[in-house]
Amino acid sequence: MTTMTRAKGATALPINTILSGDCIEAMNSLPENSVDLIFADPPYNLQLKGDLHRPDNSKVDAVDDHWDQFNSFAAYDSFTRDWLKAARRLLKPDGAIWVIGSYHNIFRVGSALQDAGYWILNDVVWRKSNPMPNFRGKRFTNAHETMIWASKSEGAKYTFNYEALKALNEGVQMRSDWVLPICNGGERLKDDNGDKAHPTQKPQSLLHRVIVGSTNPGDVILDPFFGTGTTGAVAKMLGRDWIGIEREESYRKVARRRIDDIRAFDGTALQVSTSKRAEPRVPFGQLVERGMLRPGEMLVNTRGQSAKVRADGTLVGDGVTGSIHQVGAKLEGAPSCNGWTYWHFKREGKVVPIDVLRQQIRAEMQ
Amino acid sequence: MTTMTRAKGATALPINTILSGDCIEAMNSLPENSVDLIFADPPYNLQLKGDLHRPDNSKVDAVDDHWDQFNSFAAYDSFTRDWLKAARRLLKPDGAIWVIGSYHNIFRVGSALQDAGYWILNDVVWRKSNPMPNFRGKRFTNAHETMIWASKSEGAKYTFNYEALKALNEGVQMRSDWVLPICNGGERLKDDNGDKAHPTQKPQSLLHRVIVGSTNPGDVILDPFFGTGTTGAVAKMLGRDWIGIEREESYRKVARRRIDDIRAFDGTALQVSTSKRAEPRVPFGQLVERGMLRPGEMLVNTRGQSAKVRADGTLVGDGVTGSIHQVGAKLEGAPSCNGWTYWHFKREGKVVPIDVLRQQIRAEMQ
DNA sequence: TGGCCCGATGAATCAGAGC
DNA sequence: CGCTCTGATTCATCGGGCC
Numbered sequence: 001m002t003t004m005t006r007a008k009g010a011t012a013l014p015i016n017t018i019l020s021g022d023c024i025e026a027m028n029s030l031p032e033n034s035v036d037l038i039f040a041d042p043p044y045n046l047q048l049k050g051d052l053h054r055p056d057n058s059k060v061d062a063v064d065d066h067w068d069q070f071n072s073f074a075a076y077d078s079f080t081r082d083w084l085k086a087a088r089r090l091l092k093p094d095g096a097i098w099v100i101g102s103y104h105n106i107f108r109v110g111s112a113l114q115d116a117g118y119w120i121l122n123d124v125v126w127r128k129s130n131p132m133p134n135f136r137g138k139r140f141t142n143a144h145e146t147m148i149w150a151s152k153s154e155g156a157k158y159t160f161n162y163e164a165l166k167a168l169n170e171g172v173q174m175r176s177d178w179v180l181p182i183c184n185g186g187e188r189l190k191d192d193n194g195d196k197a198h199p200t201q202k203p204q205s206l207l208h209r210v211i212v213g214s215t216n217p218g219d220v221i222l223d224p225f226f227g228t229g230t231t232g233a234v235a236k237m238l239g240r241d242w243i244g245i246e247r248e249e250s251y252r253k254v255a256r257r258r259i260d261d262i263r264a265f266d267g268t269a270l271q272v273s274t275s276k277r278a279e280p281r282v283p284f285g286q287l288v289e290r291g292m293l294r295p296g297e298m299l300v301n302t303r304g305q306s307a308k309v310r311a312d313g314t315l316v317g318d319g320v321t322g323s324i325h326q327v328g329a330k331l332e333g334a335p336s337c338n339g340w341t342y343w344h345f346k347r348e349g350k351v352v353p354i355d356v357l358r359q360q361i362r363a364e365m366q
Numbered sequence: 367m368t369t370m371t372r373a374k375g376a377t378a379l380p381i382n383t384i385l386s387g388d389c390i391e392a393m394n395s396l397p398e399n400s401v402d403l404i405f406a407d408p409p410y411n412l413q414l415k416g417d418l419h420r421p422d423n424s425k426v427d428a429v430d431d432h433w434d435q436f437n438s439f440a441a442y443d444s445f446t447r448d449w450l451k452a453a454r455r456l457l458k459p460d461g462a463i464w465v466i467g468s469y470h471n472i473f474r475v476g477s478a479l480q481d482a483g484y485w486i487l488n489d490v491v492w493r494k495s496n497p498m499p500n501f502r503g504k505r506f507t508n509a510h511e512t513m514i515w516a517s518k519s520e521g522a523k524y525t526f527n528y529e530a531l532k533a534l535n536e537g538v539q540m541r542s543d544w545v546l547p548i549c550n551g552g553e554r555l556k557d558d559n560g561d562k563a564h565p566t567q568k569p570q571s572l573l574h575r576v577i578v579g580s581t582n583p584g585d586v587i588l589d590p591f592f593g594t595g596t597t598g599a600v601a602k603m604l605g606r607d608w609i610g611i612e613r614e615e616s617y618r619k620v621a622r623r624r625i626d627d628i629r630a631f632d633g634t635a636l637q638v639s640t641s642k643r644a645e646p647r648v649p650f651g652q653l654v655e656r657g658m659l660r661p662g663e664m665l666v667n668t669r670g671q672s673a674k675v676r677a678d679g680t681l682v683g684d685g686v687t688g689s690i691h692q693v694g695a696k697l698e699g700a701p702s703c704n705g706w707t708y709w710h711f712k713r714e715g716k717v718v719p720i721d722v723l724r725q726q727i728r729a730e731m732q
Numbered sequence: 733t734g735g736c737c738c739g740a741t742g743a744a745t746c747a748g749a750g751c
Numbered sequence: 752c753g754c755t756c757t758g759a760t761t762c763a764t765c766g767g768g769c770c
Contacts, residue, residue: 047745054741055760057700063743073480102743103489103514107480110473114439122506123469125491127543128742133761134539136746137528137641140488141762143541145743146512148469162503173500175509177493177543182742185765200743280545285534289571290546291553295603296635311578311604311631312530312638321639323537364547365495486745523748528760539761643748643759650757691757704758 015220015241018232018252023224023245027086035090035243036159036219038097039210039231041202042083043068045076045105054135063199067247073108080105080112083224088116090222091152096121096159098210100147100202110148118150121158125177126206130184149214158214165213174213180205189228189254197254198228207234215240229255236262280365282358284324284339285313292357299324299343300351305331307343315343324354381586381607384598384618389590389611393452401456401609402525402585404463405576405597407568408449411442411471439474446471446478449590454482456588460523462487464576466513466568476514484516487524491543492572496550515580524580530638531579540579546571555594555620563620564594573600581606583636595621602628605636646731648724650690650705651679658723665690665709666717671697673709681709690720 013034019026046068052060070076087097097118099109113120124147131143151158165174183203191197207230215221217239223231226244228251235242236259246252287293288309295311307317307327315327322330324339332342340355379400385392436442453463463484465475479486490513497509517524531540549569557563573596581587583605589597592610594617601608602625612618653659654675661677673683673693681693688696690705698708706721 044743045745046743048743049745051701052744052746053701053760056739057698057702058740059701060744060746061741068743102745103476103486104743104745106489107473107476107514110469111477114473120469122508123472123512124506125493125510125543127491127493130742130763131541132742132744133763134744134746135761136744137539137760138526138746139744140490140515140531141539141541142488142744144491144543146489148473149506160504165506173503173507175497175507177491177510181764184742184763188742196742281536283534283536285536286546286571289534289574291570294635295631308635310635310637311574312527312533313536314533314639316634323533365545520745641759647749647757689757702758704760706758 013220013243015243016232016236018226018229018244018246018255020249020252021245021247023247024083024086026245027083027090027222027224030090030243032089033092034220035222036092036095037211037215037221038087038091038095039207039221039223040083040087040097040099041200041223041225041227042080042099042101042105042109043070043225044102044200045070045108046102047104052135060132060135061199065199076105077108077112080108081116084109084112084116084118087222087224088118088152093152094157094159096149096151096156096214098147098149098214100126100145102142102145106146106148113148113150117153119152119154119156120148120150121160122149122176123147124149127177127179129179129181131182147210159216159219161213161216165209168209168212174209178206178209180209183230189258191250191254198251201228202230204230204234207231208238211235211238211240226255227251229259232259233262236264239264280362282361283313284354286361287354287357288313290361292360293345293354297345299345299354301328301331301342301344307331379586379609381609382598382602384592384595384610384612384621386615386618387611387613389613390449390452392611393449393456393588393590396456396609398455399458400586401588402458402461403577403581403587404453404457404461405573405587405589406449406453406463406465407566407589407591407593408446408465408467408471408475409436409591410468410566411436411474442471443474443478446474447482450475450478450482450484453588453590454484454518457518459518460525462515462517462522462524462580464513464515464580466492466511468508468511472512472514479514479516483519485518485520485522487515487517488542489514493543493545495545495547497548513576525582525585527579527582527638527640529641531575533639534575534578540575544572544575546575549596555624557616557620564617567594568596570596570600573597574604577601577604577606578638583633592621593617595625598625599628602630605630605633645728648727649679650720652727653720653723654679656727658726659711659720663711665711665720667694667697667708667710673697 046063048062101109126145128143131141134141183201189197211234220241221235222243224245226246229244232242232244293309295309297309298306300306307315314321315324317327318331320327320330324343325337328337328339328342343354344351467475492511494509497507500507549567555563577600586607587601588609590611592612595610598608598610659675661675663675664672666672673681680687681690683693684697686693686696690709691703694703694705694708709720710717711720
């Protein structure tokens, strides 16, 4: 699988190869100004305390691997500065970098990028369509991760395939928020025991969008935290060259086998990246938040019975508190009720179904 | 509009007032540990080079006000550290802060928050349903902003109205990505010339969700970059007290007029759904004391296993003696168990969860 | 073969009161 | 502060087994 090409300088660039060892040392062994794109999924520095159980008492498989352990923010910052510096040396002047992270580390990474002279082009939010819930109800569902896209320096002529991304997005300009499912099912790589081969494998759809949008065929893409090689797999499919760096032999082994099995331009696994979303669900509470209905306002049904809107989007009526559907069902003595068509509000003497307001929101969202 | 209350210390807290002047000095004049929530929309440190024009050659009205100019990252970081420090002094130990920003500044802010000892709880993405397109087609549509929600320190007992937010989201737990429209139309405040009064006015819907989710009625909310007072307006509507700090008289004037025109929602509309955790605790032994269950009576789980009730409110089953929770956990081999939903008793041939008896007691208590 | 039900699981900084 | 005990808490998806 190893192929060597000559870079501008004297040193060879080991394209389509997985390098072993520490990523900073490995990067420093490569020629400067030789790489078109870097995609990096560094350790997130999660600081997990005790165990976490689901409500059904099953235990959550935590990311507690040794490679994610740092003693302090200072240690993490130092590590981040070092690998970002080594990475920047490798980038061609018009090259770019993507880094993915969560709130645990992404603010450190973003600051370090700016301090190192990179120029941030966008932050892009990966909105997970199926994230793990917050089991204890103590915070918001952690439903996204953040990617930072930056050029090597201000004013660089980075690659951006605007029309290709627009086509991927059904003819509409690609936005900075991408809705994509997490990596599971058949795409999730298993080890010989049938367990997941890597705790944080990224979906190919995410890399597909990154690579289509910010490289051209024949470009060289480096991933210094290669893991099980999603970057290399998608790069190969899309006719780009790649270099991976990975410390753990177990990950390298899985990645090698995976990439060897891929033929270029075999995009069957990527169909999910263009799949259409279902019609957006509009929570009734959003009508209250947006001021379309006031807390305290009365809704009425066709029989003239009424219920009061509360600040959290629940209704109070007939001695019951609950959703528009629940209170409607109670009033009707029915097992269920479509609150959207059941309830009405008054404006200028007229009685209007609340579904009209939902239609307005959907029209804006289109 | 000015109201003064006495804080714990000697200094008065000027609630429901807009303070003028520099936000750091103003914050330092207020008593420490006196504020429940801080919402901050600091300058974004935008670095716009030259004017931006739409495809039809019309000029985009950029954010280039003098208050948004910083000469370097170092100057911006210094400013950020200073106001975050002053803000942290004001927060009650169990208080929290929200800061909103874009990729230009949010990584600096996030790092500074962590360095100052705040503890990040979530980052929340405001996904704009109608953002300004990227006119030049050189980047992704900048379609979101990022908010960071943090407690004053690790382990603090921050306020999170989980059930209210879940109700707002039609019964599904609230995620870290919020889809809300930008502020325009009638909500957008105009100055006397009919131009927009403030370049970055935030939508009320955003503040509604923040305030419902992380404060209780009667709490004090401080906004050190008050602008045209969205925070104060929504706080007043929702029955919270507020303090604004704003340097520009023109913004203060618009904000004062705006907030004076608002009336608060009535008390029952402000009540939100609460968690079971808030309900009074009922010892299982009380069911025995009150004769709702007899000592010697057998309880059963859904698998038909049984345990005997003792006079002191403990159970004996499977060779174990202990609380309803302990014996249930032992039978399931689980780390914990909610005995109230796990155990059932028999009456007239029917199997009834013991939680029904707890509900009876709670109904009598209310 | 199809439909339904059940179990498993995913980058997670996930409790609070009482003594 | 530390220890003990109570008891609250989940969404989307995939795959396997069963009828």
